[in-house]
Amino acid sequence: MNTTPDLLIPAGTKNVDLIYRVNGRDGRLYQAYLGARLGNAGDLKQISDAGHLAYATSGTDNLFEPAIRMTHNDGNPSLELKYISHNTEKTDANITITKILLKDPEYPVEVTLHIKSYSAEDVIEQWVEIVQKETKPVTIYNYASSMLHFDAGKYWLTQFHGDWAEEMKIEENELTSGIKILDSKLGTRAHMYQTPVFLLSLNERSDENNGELIAGTLGWSGNFQFVFEVDEKGSLRVISGINPFASEYSVQPGKPFKTPSFIFTYSNHGKGPASRNLHRWASNYGILDGNKTRLTLLNNWEATGFNFDEKKLSDILGETKKLGLDLFLLDDGWFANKYPRNNDRAGLGDWQENKTKLPDGLGYLVREADNKGVKFGIWIEPEMVNPKSELYETHPDWILKLPNRPEHYFRNQLVLDLANPKVGEFVFNVVDRMLTTNPGIAFIKWDCNRMMTNAYSSYLKDKQSHLYVDYVNSLYNILDRIRQKYPHLPVMLCSGGGGRVDYGALRYFTEFWASDNTDPLERIYIQWGYSFFFPAVSVCNHVTSWGRQTLKFRTDVAMMGKMGYDIKVNEMSDNELKFSQAAVASYKRLNNVIWQGDLFRLISPYEENRAVLMYVNGEKNKAVLFTYTLNSRYGEMFNRVRLQGLDPDKIYRLQEINVPNEGRRFSSAENGKSYSGDYLMKIGLNLDTRSPLSSIVYELTE
Numbered sequence: 001m002n003t004t005p006d007l008l009i010p011a012g013t014k015n016v017d018l019i020y021r022v023n024g025r026d027g028r029l030y031q032a033y034l035g036a037r038l039g040n041a042g043d044l045k046q047i048s049d050a051g052h053l054a055y056a057t058s059g060t061d062n063l064f065e066p067a068i069r070m071t072h073n074d075g076n077p078s079l080e081l082k083y084i085s086h087n088t089e090k091t092d093a094n095i096t097i098t099k100i101l102l103k104d105p106e107y108p109v110e111v112t113l114h115i116k117s118y119s120a121e122d123v124i125e126q127w128v129e130i131v132q133k134e135t136k137p138v139t140i141y142n143y144a145s146s147m148l149h150f151d152a153g154k155y156w157l158t159q160f161h162g163d164w165a166e167e168m169k170i171e172e173n174e175l176t177s178g179i180k181i182l183d184s185k186l187g188t189r190a191h192m193y194q195t196p197v198f199l200l201s202l203n204e205r206s207d208e209n210n211g212e213l214i215a216g217t218l219g220w221s222g223n224f225q226f227v228f229e230v231d232e233k234g235s236l237r238v239i240s241g242i243n244p245f246a247s248e249y250s251v252q253p254g255k256p257f258k259t260p261s262f263i264f265t266y267s268n269h270g271k272g273p274a275s276r277n278l279h280r281w282a283s284n285y286g287i288l289d290g291n292k293t294r295l296t297l298l299n300n301w302e303a304t305g306f307n308f309d310e311k312k313l314s315d316i317l318g319e320t321k322k323l324g325l326d327l328f329l330l331d332d333g334w335f336a337n338k339y340p341r342n343n344d345r346a347g348l349g350d351w352q353e354n355k356t357k358l359p360d361g362l363g364y365l366v367r368e369a370d371n372k373g374v375k376f377g378i379w380i381e382p383e384m385v386n387p388k389s390e391l392y393e394t395h396p397d398w399i400l401k402l403p404n405r406p407e408h409y410f411r412n413q414l415v416l417d418l419a420n421p422k423v424g425e426f427v428f429n430v431v432d433r434m435l436t437t438n439p440g441i442a443f444i445k446w447d448c449n450r451m452m453t454n455a456y457s458s459y460l461k462d463k464q465s466h467l468y469v470d471y472v473n474s475l476y477n478i479l480d481r482i483r484q485k486y487p488h489l490p491v492m493l494c495s496g497g498g499g500r501v502d503y504g505a506l507r508y509f510t511e512f513w514a515s516d517n518t519d520p521l522e523r524i525y526i527q528w529g530y531s532f533f534f535p536a537v538s539v540c541n542h543v544t545s546w547g548r549q550t551l552k553f554r555t556d557v558a559m560m561g562k563m564g565y566d567i568k569v570n571e572m573s574d575n576e577l578k579f580s581q582a583a584v585a586s587y588k589r590l591n592n593v594i595w596q597g598d599l600f601r602l603i604s605p606y607e608e609n610r611a612v613l614m615y616v617n618g619e620k621n622k623a624v625l626f627t628y629t630l631n632s633r634y635g636e637m638f639n640r641v642r643l644q645g646l647d648p649d650k651i652y653r654l655q656e657i658n659v660p661n662e663g664r665r666f667s668s669a670e671n672g673k674s675y676s677g678d679y680l681m682k683i684g685l686n687l688d689t690r691s692p693l694s695s696i697v698y699e700l701t702e
């Protein structure tokens with residue numbers, strides 16, 4: 001056996017070391033170190049204790065939460081893993097994959113830990129492959145993607161939770177001894193109540209620029225679980241992976257079982273750098289075409305709901321052009337004939353154009369868009385079915401529902417059984433047929449409006465506990481096929497607002513719908529939450545009629561990410577139209593800075609009655625600064641705001657954009673002025689807009 005005392009296996013990045021140790025005495029693999037890069041990793045040999053088990057098993061001597069638990073063919077409910085070998089492969093200048101093979105000495109079970117390090121971004125991705133060579137299937141009950149250990153005095157966990165229309169609420173708490181679990185059991189979507197992301201600060205709370213923390217997320221669009229267990233010695237283990245809930249899986253002999261990826265970054269300079277690491281990683285690797293351009297769009301959901309016809313849509317296509325946007329996105333309601341989709345109670349599953357609303361089909365709309373000089377995109381929700389549909393009538397066995405129980409609806413619909421390959425084929429064909437019949441379709445919004453309840457697959461028979469895992473893998477399989485054929489078609493990920501936002505799905509999607517709540521005041525908090533993990537290029541924010549705020553405020557809030565519109569353009573006043581046209585033009589000029597620039601969160605809406613953030617481009621010669629006043633109390637003063645990320649030696653001119661062409665009660669005092677980066681970062685700007693729900697956006701140019 002290739003074990004020697006103190007064999008160290010490094011798997012870090014430019015600034016972070018993750019180092020494993022093989023203990024020569026027991027042949028087991030331990031996590032020796034995770035933190036800021038060491039000057040000399042060999043120093044670890046001086047530490048006498050081996051560390052914590054890198055991937056703790058169950059059934060032998062582990063008394064805490066295991067990463068893996070299984071039962072063998074003979075009924076033995078234990079697993080022991082010993083180090084066998086490892087190899088390190090550099091796939092390019094930036095990426096290194098380390099594979100560490102572990103094996104049970106008594107049973108033919110192998111577990112390979114994969115650690116993929118993205119050096120420049122300081123991001124590490126971990127997953128595990130389990131292979132068993134017994135004679136019959138073995139059952140695995142826990143099968144984490146990652147297990148990490150920390151030895152700090154205190155641990156501060158930030159979670160992001162919520163519900164429909166109130167996604168990504170931020171809450172930070174100190175971990176106490178015992179177990180804290182963040183998880184979801186929704187099946188079709190990663191979240192709604194808890195998002196598969198967390199920040200974990202060590203020793204003390206971190207802020208944007210100070211503190212040691214990791215930011216982690218699971219790339220899985222289904223049930224996830226993060227376990228945080230503080231033991232009797234104050235050590236913390238963090239176990240991340242698919243939620244074991246109702247999901248024991250029987251692994252066939254010789255057939256590898258692969259877990260999804262846990263993705264994390266480490267920072268010892270606070271949350272800001274952690275977010276920027278994840279943003280860069282996401283743009284380069286995590287999101288489809290993450291560093292390419294995006295289409296700005298006008299959506300009709302808020303403006304028309306289900307109530308439209310060809311004439312109305314044709315007018316909206318003209319309005320898309322008038323606003324200066326690239327694409328019109330036709331939302332829900334365009335399909336089904338026997339049970340027309342005129343509300344959310346019917347038609348889902350019958351993906352043929354509704355002949356009353358669209359007598360000339362989608363082809364007409366694609367051509368009409370072309371005539372008007374814009375592109376055309378379309379909404380689908382191919383994983384779902386209304387009981388009032390032809391699909392339900394023809395294929396009752398394609399639907400997830402429990403025998404001997406009444407059907408349980410959410411938004412009047414049911415989930416299709418993607419575990420069944422025939423259903424997978426159907427879903428692929430819905431998309432493929434639409435795109436081959438209408439090659440002009442330039443954009444898709446892929447919705448998913450319910451979670452699983454009464455989850456039972458008639459296809460899976462006695463393997464019901466495979467459903468949660470097989471559903472998501474089948475979805476990925478469909479998306480893989482779609483991407484092979486349509487590699488760069490922009491697709492928006494949507495799930496009744498932001499119910500399915502994770503890096504497992506975002507490999508296939510160019511952007512996501514953050515929330516159905518577009519009230520800009522609420523939206524500031526929601527977008528603030530997403531900004532910790534997802535780059536602005538992926539976060540779709542639309543200007544709508546929600547909220548009572550000015551059009552300027554609504555526009556400024558949407559502009560901090562991927563701006564779009566979902567509004568009745570024909571009801572805009574001349575002034576509003578002119579303002580919006582100018583805003584779209586400014587956005588198109590600046591979107592590269594917002595989409596690809598570095599984000600600096602300057603003042604949190606959770607800490608003050610305002611939110612301030614900025615983006616700076618790579619050359620540091622252009623920046624965009626957003627400031628929003630949420631409320632202002634009598635006599636309340638807002639301090640100057642020090643900017644970040646600029647070049648101290650450059651001189652920047654500030655120009656206000658999105659200037660309202662109707663009067664307002666304050667003036668943007670800094671407009672037109674020039675300051676050095678040094679001044680802006682040390683003395684800062686007076687951004688006191690004073691009136692509640694007001695905002696200013698400055699463009700900074702060297």
Ligand code: DGJ
Pocket residue numbers: 301331332379447449494495496497513515516
């Ligand atoms: C939920 C989405 O979040 C909305 O944007 C819209 O597409 C509706 N579904 C349509 O049913």
